[in-house]
Amino acid sequence: MLERFRKDFPVLENNPGLTYLDSAASTQKPAVVLEKTDRFYRFDYANIHRGIYRLSERATASYEAARKRIAEFIGAAAPESIVYTRNATESLNLIAATMGEQAVQKGDEIVVTVMEHHANFVPWQQLAAKKGAILKVVGLDRETLELDMTALESAVTGKTRFICCTMASNVLGTTPDMAEVTKLAKKSGALTVFDAAQFVPHHKLDISTFDPDFLVLSGHKMLALDGFGILYGKPEHLAAMPPYMTGGDMIENVTIKKTTYAEPPQKFEAGTPFMGGAVSLHAAIDYLENIGFDRIQAHETRLAKLADEKFRALGKVKLYRKPDRIHNGILPFNVEGVHPHDVATILGDMDICVRAGHHCAQPLIRFMDEMAMVRASFYIYNTEEDVDRLIAGVKKTLEVFHK
Amino acid sequence: MTTPLDNMYRDLILDHYEHPRNCHELKNTDGTEEGYNPLCGDHVDIKFEQDNGKITDISVCTKGCAICTASGSIMSDILKGRSVEETEKLVTEVKAYLKGERDVEISNWPETLQALSGVRKFPIRIKCALLPWTTAELALKKQIKPK
Ligand SMILES: Cc1ncc(COP(=O)(O)O)c(C=O)c1O
Numbered sequence: 001m002l003e004r005f006r007k008d009f010p011v012l013e014n015n016p017g018l019t020y021l022d023s024a025a026s027t028q029k030p031a032v033v034l035e036k037t038d039r040f041y042r043f044d045y046a047n048i049h050r051g052i053y054r055l056s057e058r059a060t061a062s063y064e065a066a067r068k069r070i071a072e073f074i075g076a077a078a079p080e081s082i083v084y085t086r087n088a089t090e091s092l093n094l095i096a097a098t099m100g101e102q103a104v105q106k107g108d109e110i111v112v113t114v115m116e117h118h119a120n121f122v123p124w125q126q127l128a129a130k131k132g133a134i135l136k137v138v139g140l141d142r143e144t145l146e147l148d149m150t151a152l153e154s155a156v157t158g159k160t161r162f163i164c165c166t167m168a169s170n171v172l173g174t175t176p177d178m179a180e181v182t183k184l185a186k187k188s189g190a191l192t193v194f195d196a197a198q199f200v201p202h203h204k205l206d207i208s209t210f211d212p213d214f215l216v217l218s219g220h221k222m223l224a225l226d227g228f229g230i231l232y233g234k235p236e237h238l239a240a241m242p243p244y245m246t247g248g249d250m251i252e253n254v255t256i257k258k259t260t261y262a263e264p265p266q267k268f269e270a271g272t273p274f275m276g277g278a279v280s281l282h283a284a285i286d287y288l289e290n291i292g293f294d295r296i297q298a299h300e301t302r303l304a305k306l307a308d309e310k311f312r313a314l315g316k317v318k319l320y321r322k323p324d325r326i327h328n329g330i331l332p333f334n335v336e337g338v339h340p341h342d343v344a345t346i347l348g349d350m351d352i353c354v355r356a357g358h359h360c361a362q363p364l365i366r367f368m369d370e371m372a373m374v375r376a377s378f379y380i381y382n383t384e385e386d387v388d389r390l391i392a393g394v395k396k397t398l399e400v401f402h403k
Numbered sequence: 404m405t406t407p408l409d410n411m412y413r414d415l416i417l418d419h420y421e422h423p424r425n426c427h428e429l430k431n432t433d434g435t436e437e438g439y440n441p442l443c444g445d446h447v448d449i450k451f452e453q454d455n456g457k458i459t460d461i462s463v464c465t466k467g468c469a470i471c472t473a474s475g476s477i478m479s480d481i482l483k484g485r486s487v488e489e490t491e492k493l494v495t496e497v498k499a500y501l502k503g504e505r506d507v508e509i510s511n512w513p514e515t516l517q518a519l520s521g522v523r524k525f526p527i528r529i530k531c532a533l534l535p536w537t538t539a540e541l542a543l544k545k546q547i548k549p550k
Pocket residue numbers: 024025087088089090117119120166168169170195197198218220360
């Protein structure tokens with residue numbers, strides 16, 4: 001039973017009666033993450049890599065210790081393959097603007113899935129348009145809502161430069177078989193870009209098991225501060241890619257005529273970074289691993305399935321996932337005859353926080369033949385009481401709409 | 404006691420949501436505009452017909468939430484037969500009232516329009532209620548050609 005973890009989260013403690021079911025949008029922060037970040041600013045803060053004094057050395061040490069910890073956490077051999085960004089969105093734009101810009105030519109193909117978040121869709125769509133390349137969108141199996149591997153296999157050709165694929169859909173919770181995807185990519189010579197933003201809050205990631213070329217994540221979805229994200233790139237790619245932004249901290253030597261760039265990852269970290277973000281992600285990973293991902297998954301899946309079961313008993317709720325396919329704490333639904341936005345307003349009025357709309361995944365919503373959906377997303381700090389309140393909220397919604 | 408929620412989702416609003424009025428084909432379309440609210444995906448499609456500065460027919464087709472759909476439906480009833488000039492004034496008033504920008508006297512408004520007042524307690528839903536009105540305003544501004 002993990003219900004005791006709620007007390008680790010000050011926002012939940014400070015808002016008694018709040019049912020927070022929007023962790024897939026952003027998670028709350030445990031006290032230990034806030035405290036460790038606070039301590040960094042109180043004791044060790046200075047600009048990194050610049051000051052020749054002890055304080056700056058300590059700041060740099062914390063900043064780089066985080067990189068080592070993050071590399072370890074995702075199973076990357078070299079800390080230098082971890083680039084700090086603002087979020088998953090920036091990481092993806094960085095890849096498209098550098099490696100994408102170099103690798104994609106007219107007539108080439110980029111393969112994405114229909115369940116991508118716009119962050120892993122629009123940059124590729126725009127790159128394809130700019131280069132005269134072809135964007136291929138692979139669908140899902142209508143029955144299981146899993147990635148259609150047969151369609152993926154036939155979409156990938158010798159012209160495919162990138163396969164861009166989420167590791168967990170933010171709307172459906174669907175998790176594709178990453179090893180299969182990379183196998184296809186390697187056969188065709190395509191590069192893989194995995195969006196792990198919704199995956200890492202729930203799983204121990206070990207990239208050595210599927211060997212991606214690139215992988216991105218956002219700290220704020222896994223208990224760390226907002227505004228700090230990660231790009232993992234294979235060292236040989238990072239070495240070959242041009243910088244994304246230029247300026248301070250990323251150079252080796254600047255003369256009036258010419259600039260040479262620092263080695264990765266500094267090459268991609270122009271300007272003073274968000275040091276507290278790195279410290280917070282370090283602390284968040286410690287916290288999560290200390291609980292253990294098996295327990296996290298068991299807890300959130302149990303709650304999501306419980307809600308699913310109660311919705312089925314209630315009727316009048318459209319559910320999109322079969323119970324045995326509920327993953328990553330994500331439960332999408334709709335209330336019959338009520339627009340998702342109205343559902344969210346009524347739940348919100350009861351202090352039940354859910355997301356409603358297209359979830360930045362319009363191609364998927366259209367694929368599902370919906371205009372919008374409601375999403376309840378469960379995480380470690382949720383409780384059975386949260387499930388009961390969600391059900392009560394939906395009952396109230398039906399009442400308000402005389403359904 | 405009526406709660407702010409009940410006040411927003413009152414029966415008149417729900418009736419217009421369940422049975423939106425005036426979504427139909429027009430004989431002659433003098434102006435048209437589509438509006439979109441990315442937050443909840445509300446989509447409204449407005450067409451109107453005018454004669455001598457007067458709206459003789461209007462079609463408002465909404466795909467969206469209860470508030471947007473009801474607001475569009477209520478608006479369609481109200482604008483039919485109004486002059487373009489009056490309409491523009493009313494749209495300005497509705498916008499100011501819903502946004503709470505300034506005091507607007509609403510006692511002389513049609514009862515159906517007054518029913519939208521419950522939205523004011525739900526700031527992020529004001530956009531939903533406004534979408535048909537701002538879209539109508541654009542349709543009138545951009546596309547009307549005086550006959
Ligand atoms: C699957 C997925 N990818 C990418 C993102 C973008 O994350 P961020 O907004 O932190 O860049 C999200 C956020 O909702 C997401 O769910």
